[in-house]
Amino acid sequence: MERFRFSLPPLSTPGEVSSFYSHQDGCGRSMALANLAALLAGGQRAASPVLMVDWNLEAPRLHQYFPLQDEGPGVLELFEACRTALQGRQDAGRDSVVVAREVLEAVGWEQYVCRVDESRPLYLMRAGRQDASYARRLADLRWEVLFNACPALFRCFAAGLSRHFRHVLVDSCSGRADMAGICTTLLPTRLVLAFPPGRQHLDGLTALLQRATTYRRSHEDEQRPLLAYPLPIRGGRDDAGQRALWRRGDPARAVPGYQPLFEQALGEAYGIAGLSLESYFDEVQLPPLRDASGSGPALNAAGGDHFSLVRALGVFREWLGGGHAPWQSRAEIPLQEAIAAARLGMQEGGTTLGLPLAHSLERLGGVYCLENRLWQALQCLQESRTLLLRLLGAEHPDTQRCTRSLAALLQRQGRADEAHRLQDAVAAWSAIRDEGLRSEGEEGERRHCVLKVQQERRDYHLNCLGGPAVPWAGALPEAGLLEASALHAKVG
Secondary structure, eight states, rough: OOOOEEEEEEESSSOEEEEEESTTTTTSHHHHHHHHHHHOOOOOOOOOOOOEEEEETTTGGGGTTTTOOOOOOOHHHHHHHHHHTTTTTOTTTTTTHHHHHHHHHTTTTTGGGEEEETTTTTEEEOOOOOSSTHHHHHOOOOHHHHHHHHHHHHHHHHHHHHHTOOOOEEEOHHHHHHHHIIIIIISEEEEEEESOOOHHHHHHHHHHHHHHHHHHHHHHGGOOEEEEEEEEEOOOOOOHHHHHHHOOBBGTTOOOOOHHHHHHHHHHHOOTTTTOOOOHHHOOOOOOOOOOTTTTTTSSSSOOOOOOOHHHHHHHHHHHHHTTTTTTTTTHHHHHHHHHHHHHHTTTTTTGGHHHHHHHHHHHHHHHHHTTTTHHHHHHHHHHOOOOHHHHOSSSHHHHHHHHHHHHHHHTTTTHHHHHHHHHHHHHHHHHHHHHHHHHHHHHHHHHHHHHHHHHHHHHHEEEEOOOOOTTTTGGGGGGGHHHHHHHHHHO
């Protein structure tokens, strides 16, 4: 494989750096990362470049999954060069970020990257050149000394990679060594915690999660997002009973379940009460894996059952690739993406996207109601109804359907007065519609218009008194002034 001549242009928005960590090696973490990288890189003519970084320097594996023909440099040689570049510099009092950028620019990290798949934009930064001096050189590199010489070095390195790659997947070493701290605390915006069955794995990962999130919160220079994703990898004994016991636990037998442990750990780390990972763990469980040489990514395999590697990684990609938190349910992910796309389109002048936004918000509100996330449901339904009122009017069936859903939610929350006001408004508009259907001739049409204007005025005054946001077309020009003027002309 030829050395990669780096020519990727900067991305319009920075990519994400995801570190994969496990309490112990050998669970299949590297294999999961290699396959996920191939999946994220897509097929031919894909446009989302993906970089793998093998930071498991004591037991590198990523190069074993791809047909590399040379023993090129990698992470070790890059930071050896950074150490050399920092030596002898007079940087006392200078901004560490400025120093880090100068050093990385001088070293040229691009020369340590190679392309590993010509059919898709998939790249690798190896652990290093595996020659006779590798072990000695690794022992001589003091990561803590390097950090103290330039605290912003690793953070700026990760930022530089994310400017060119949509996804940077870092294979971290295990344990609590300095290298593991760099990979889990300094580099990532996302932290993937891979684990097989075993209490020691769970205890180690929940402790690491607490350390990493606490460090990010408590250090002024590290106020960056860090979103954690548990990634269960099933063991050799693989039946439904064992999977359920491993996931749910059994307090009577003093068996911890990974779902309640991570719900508690993530809830404490992010300050979210009642956090649920039910939907996430319903979908994300990898089959038994083994990090072995000569095993290329297996994503060309077709189909697979519910817990096959292909399917499980494909579903995991929906959360990780889209930046969705694991406590978001799978049902809400496509709706959140549709809402984000509609909002962006409206910001860019696409006013016709207001109606899809309203409908997506209404559907998301329904999902939240089913999941008992009532406050989020209320926000979605209120915004959806406001949009529908402005775009379609109060008597439109879509608006009335959303209003009924909002009224039911308010009733469920014990806000009966507000619910009754909305229910009365729906009933009144339904009566006006029925009156319109029965109206004949000019007098019937006039009577229908009188009722409609009177109801709009009542709704508007309810809004002025602090009720639900119900605009009156005659008072809001952007919400139907021409229609209102026509109605008033008919009323006289």
